[in-house]
Amino acid sequence: MTSTPPTAPEAALTGSLRDFRAPVGPDLIGRASEFYAWQNLRREHELWPYARSTATAPQARCEARSDTGSVFSGINFASQDYLSLSSHPAIKAAAIEAIGEYGVHSAGSAALLGNTANSVRLEAELSAFLGGREIVLYPTGWAAGYGSIQGFVRAKDHVVMDILAHSCLQEGAKAATQNIHYHGHLNLEALTRKLQRIRAEDSENGIMVVTESLFSMHSDTPDLGALRALCDEYGATLLVDCAHDLGSIGEDGLGHLGLQNMLEGADIIIGSFSKTFASNGGFIAVRDRATAEYLRYYSATHTFSNALSPVQAATVLKALEIVRSEEGRQLRRQLMDNILLLRSTMVAAGLEVLGDPSPIVPVSLGLEGVGRFASRNLMALGGIANLVEYPAVPQGAARFRFQVMASHTADDIHQVVEILARAMRDADLEYRLANEARTQAAKATAAA
Ligand SMILES: Cc1ncc(COP(=O)(O)O)c(C=O)c1O
Known part of the structure; x- marks a missing residue:
């Protein structure tokens, strides 16, 4: 057993971050201190x-x-570096070369002058990996997830999402609309009921069905074909977040989108580079140029945030080359x-x-x-x-x-x-x- 005392006060063994999520009172700063007291007790x-x-x-x-x-x-076993690329010699060399050529900073939004030759090449190579889709890059995977919903969904539209969808998807939905409908994890019947109910009352507005190809806390996967069929039946758009399995799973590295033959079937694919591609960063992959161009100017986390740094773009580009080799x-x-x-x-x-x-x-x-x-x-x-x-x-x-x-x-x-x-x-x-x-x-x- 460890040398620390065997007992601990109840408050250090119970309670959760949720308890402090909605503090009340007029002092916005002061009311945050209750969390700190609980955290310190645990500490x-x-x-x-x-x-x-x-x-x-x-x-x-x-x-x-x-x-x-x-x-x-x-x-x-606590780092996200699934293919162990973060210390790969060729990737380190590519990052160092990029520093020599471009310095360390993108110095602008991708909507202005923030891209480099490497990020433009990355868009092209990622497109080739994902069957010719149009790619929009984001400074983080979180920004891509948020922007994928906030960029497309408007106040009268609906988002229907798995209750375990990642924070970036939930926050993107909250920023876009109040019409958010959660369904039980991987529960197709519950999803069907939600879609039926929405379409019975609203045939005018859009519905985005949001899921992940590999859920990050449960390590499980939806039946993407069944989700596609439901989206077709109810006139909905299917968004799949493949942050954890793209690059790391499947013979070709296409994750469950590849394993379930659904690369074509997802309307919107979003991903993160931070699990397998050795860098912060993310992307949204859509089917055509018009959709990508819309995102470039209407998803806030692309338009109003600095682009991937030249080092990150070079790192991901080399990682992608290895992933595909x-x-x-x-x-x-x-x-x-x-x-x-x-x-x-x-x-x-x-x-x-x-x-x-x-x-x-x-x-x-x-x-x-x-x-x-x-x-x-x-x-x-x-x-x-x-x-x-x-x-x-x-x-x-x-x-x-x-x-x-x-x-x-x-x-x-x-x-x-x-x-x-x-x-x-x-x-x-x-x-x-x-x-x-x-x-x-x-x-x-x-x-x-
Ligand atoms: C499913 C999912 N989507 C998006 C993200 C955000 O990616 P990043 O951490 O690269 O910003 C994560 C990572 O925590 C994730 O697990």
Whole structure:
């Protein structure tokens, strides 16, 4: 067990970020401090595993710092670098060459003078990868997701989205319309009912159906063909966010769009470069030039934000070249071998692994308090994975999100699962002790 005290106050084991989302009172700044008090309580007990920073490159073994400054090192399953391209020599060389040629900054919006020859080439190469679609680039994947809805949807239109759609999609929808209809995760019947209801009352306005090709907390995938059929039936537009599987999944790297033969079928595809393509940045891919041109001037996160830097554009361009090459295919096979080994080793250790095989491997922890202890223990024992809690996932369904890389070795995987199993066993015990201590204290108070 870890050397930290076995108990922690209830408030450090319960509560969530949601509790502080809507503070009230006239003092906009002052009312934010309640969150800080709760966060600090967790921090004091080493139960705040967020805002950590790497002290080395985000590779399979890395050194990092907690947000209180304590240094730790371990087997890293917390970085999003699925094909391990972020330290690839050819990509580093391309980034350095771009700095030499263009400096480090785009110095303008892509709608003005922010593009470089590299970002223009990136649009062309990404278009070739995605079957000739028109590409619009964004400074982040989040900006692409937000802009894909805000750019097209207007106040009288409707957005129908999976309840687990990413924050960028939800915020883009909120900026565009009040007509947002959430349906249960991957629930086609619920989606059908929503579409029926909307079309029964409104045949005049647009409907955008929003989903992801690989859900980032659950590692599962919708039936994209069924979504296409429903969109056709009800006159809706289908948007698919392929942030996590584009480049990393499938023989050709086209993710579930490729596996389900739906590259053509999605009306709007959005993606992020930050999971597989070794850089911040994102894109929207549409079918024709007119649609792309509209986005360039009406999606705020493209028009009114600086373009990808020359370094980012050069990085993604080289990463894309690798993704499309035999080396990329080999890296994807290695990655999938690692994913399958990690999942089967976890199952053999008695752990509950969620979702389908993908670079995201969610491991169930249950109660938030147990998750917080498990996360503290994992770090102390030399394992690094991200803790995901409510409201990012349902309440009482905390989990670790392991993110697998092609460069993980079988040794990394076996060792981290051993550490994980111990961290979780200890966490269960610590949580029980904390509850018992609280019950004893309550009894003593009552008796006094
Ligand atoms: C499904 C999905 N869409 C969009 C994004 C945003 O991408 P980025 O982090 O590259 O801005 C993410 C990343 O968190 C994501 O998981």
